[in-house]
Amino acid sequence: MQQRSEETQAQIIKSAIKLFATNGYTAASVDMICKDAGISKGAFYHHFESKQALFLALLDVWLVTIDKSIEASRENTVPETFLLITDAFPYIFKTANEGLPMFLEFWLQASRDEKIWQASITPYRRYHKYFTALIKKGVEEGSFVEVDPEVASRLIVSTAMGLLLQSLLDPKGAKWEQVARESATMLVNSLLKK
Amino acid sequence: MQQRSEETQAQIIKSAIKLFATNGYTAASVDMICKDAGISKGAFYHHFESKQALFLALLDVWLVTIDKSIEASRENTVPETFLLITDAFPYIFKTANEGLPMFLEFWLQASRDEKIWQASITPYRRYHKYFTALIKKGVEEGSFVEVDPEVASRLIVSTAMGLLLQSLLDPKGAKWEQVARESATMLVNSLLKK
DNA sequence: TAAAACAAACCGGCCAGTCGGTTTTATTTT
DNA sequence: AAAATAAAACCGACTGGCCGGTTTGTTTTA
Numbered sequence: 001m002q003q004r005s006e007e008t009q010a011q012i013i014k015s016a017i018k019l020f021a022t023n024g025y026t027a028a029s030v031d032m033i034c035k036d037a038g039i040s041k042g043a044f045y046h047h048f049e050s051k052q053a054l055f056l057a058l059l060d061v062w063l064v065t066i067d068k069s070i071e072a073s074r075e076n077t078v079p080e081t082f083l084l085i086t087d088a089f090p091y092i093f094k095t096a097n098e099g100l101p102m103f104l105e106f107w108l109q110a111s112r113d114e115k116i117w118q119a120s121i122t123p124y125r126r127y128h129k130y131f132t133a134l135i136k137k138g139v140e141e142g143s144f145v146e147v148d149p150e151v152a153s154r155l156i157v158s159t160a161m162g163l164l165l166q167s168l169l170d171p172k173g174a175k176w177e178q179v180a181r182e183s184a185t186m187l188v189n190s191l192l193k194k
Numbered sequence: 195m196q197q198r199s200e201e202t203q204a205q206i207i208k209s210a211i212k213l214f215a216t217n218g219y220t221a222a223s224v225d226m227i228c229k230d231a232g233i234s235k236g237a238f239y240h241h242f243e244s245k246q247a248l249f250l251a252l253l254d255v256w257l258v259t260i261d262k263s264i265e266a267s268r269e270n271t272v273p274e275t276f277l278l279i280t281d282a283f284p285y286i287f288k289t290a291n292e293g294l295p296m297f298l299e300f301w302l303q304a305s306r307d308e309k310i311w312q313a314s315i316t317p318y319r320r321y322h323k324y325f326t327a328l329i330k331k332g333v334e335e336g337s338f339v340e341v342d343p344e345v346a347s348r349l350i351v352s353t354a355m356g357l358l359l360q361s362l363l364d365p366k367g368a369k370w371e372q373v374a375r376e377s378a379t380m381l382v383n384s385l386l387k388k
Numbered sequence: 389t390a391a392a393a394c395a396a397a398c399c400g401g402c403c404a405g406t407c408g409g410t411t412t413t414a415t416t417t418t
Numbered sequence: 419a420a421a422a423t424a425a426a427a428c429c430g431a432c433t434g435g436c437c438g439g440t441t442t443g444t445t446t447t448a
Contacts, residue, residue, distance in 0.1 A: 004393070004446080005392080005393065008394085024302065027220050029437060029438080031436080031437075031438090041396080041440090042394050042395050042396070042441090043393070043394050045440080046394070050439080051438065101302070101305055104305075107359070107363060108218065108295070111298075112216070112217070112295075120363070121363070121364055124364065125364070128367075147380070148376065150368070151373050151376045152380075154373045155353060155373075155380060157360065158352070158353050158357045158360060160352075160356070161352075161355070161356040161359060162351065162353055162359075163348065163352045165301070165352075165356075165359075166348065168301075168305055169305060169314070169315070170319070173322075174344070174348065179345050183345060183352070186384060187349075190380060190383070190384035198413085199426080202427080202428085223404080233429090234429045235404090235406090235428095235429080235430070235431095236406095236407090236427085236429050236430070237427070237428050238428095240426085240427060240428065245404065245405090
């Protein structure tokens with residue numbers, strides 16, 4: 001009464017991530033997801049109230065993943081944290097092709113759907129605050145030059161997002177991993193006190 | 195035999211931009227576009243072969259606009275060009291809310307549709323080359339420090355895109371115009387030779 | 389054996405695209 | 419200048435198919 005249920009739910013989520021990313025939220029139909037997951041519509045609507053509810057659940061999965069990786073780097077000093085992020089680039093770019101279209105999908109839906117927007121914007125602002133605090137700490141520690149932490153945070157997040165998006169659009173257009181690493185170096189160099 | 199035809203076509207494009215941006219490519223139906231444009235479906239399919247063909251035509255309009263603004267800044271020196279772009283920020287952010295969702299839509303469709311991808315990637319690579327050449331010139335002129343123009347170009351484009359996207363998601367979350375200006379200053383400062 | 393989990397047929401509505409017919413416009417003929 | 423013709427522009431009802439969601443009935447599991 002539990003095991004099978006959990007497996008089914010996990011399978012639905014797995015298929016949904018795949019199909020939303022491939023076809024987009026609108027184009028990926030519930031029928032498609034059911035077929036891919038190897039279950040019936042009855043099972044689907046037993047686990048999720050609606051297509052939108054499934055989408056929101058996916059957002060939750062995504063956010064939990066991010067929270068975990070942030071939690072994992074809490075113990076380090078500020079420059080160490082940035083170094084850790086840089087080191088994670090190969091992994092990030094390897095998984096970007098799967099996760100990123102889904103992320104873009106969240107974005108687009110959020111800009112149109114009030115409910116999804118609310119669910120997206122709260123954690124987004126939380127991450128921004130965390131990053132801002134991190135940079136502020138770095139400035140106070142004396143390892144960073146005197147920058148506006150607010151602005152620097154937006155700048156870094158923007159760059160990361162932009163690089164990922166460009167790599168999504170044109171995966172073979174550049175050695176993205178290397179570009180990202182060098183970009184990060186340039187950015188950090190302009191932040192670090194010499 | 196011409197005037198009315200042109201007006202109709204222009205009206206279709208105008209409505210399409212509006213509705214694709216608001217509702218997305220899939221959700222914006224041909225019926226909706228026809229109704230908004232005040233024409234019939236027959237007229238629509240007289241002017242455009244398919245929904246996708248209309249989308250491609252929209253992409254063309256967008257690209258022509260970009261080409262024009264690039265052409266307009268051809269005469270200047272490299273630092274001047276960057277300054278010009280910075281000066282354009284208020285205008286860019288003002289128009290971003292209309293144009294940006296449409297841009298995102300292009301992106302998403304391009305990552306899924308081979309034909310649309312082909313139509314997007316060619317001009318994209320052209321812009322990248324232009325920007326790279328610009329920075330290279332700046333380095334050779336001696337106004338920029340010795341950076342890899344390829345990387346710097348990606349970095350700048352990434353930042354611009356990331357900022358615009360963030361402003362799209364959370365328009366009231368920050369003073370984006372100011373953030374963009376300060377980010378640009380930070381970036382250019384790390385590029386300019388002192 | 390009762391509740392949870394699932395299957396499958398089913399529904400109203402909307403979708404992109406078609407098609408036969410009508411109106412508008414430009415050109416040619418008278 | 420008017421009439422005739424041809425072609426482009428347009429209309430809107432219609433189609434087949436798919437969509438999200440419901441319902442009804444069956445299997446699985448605690």
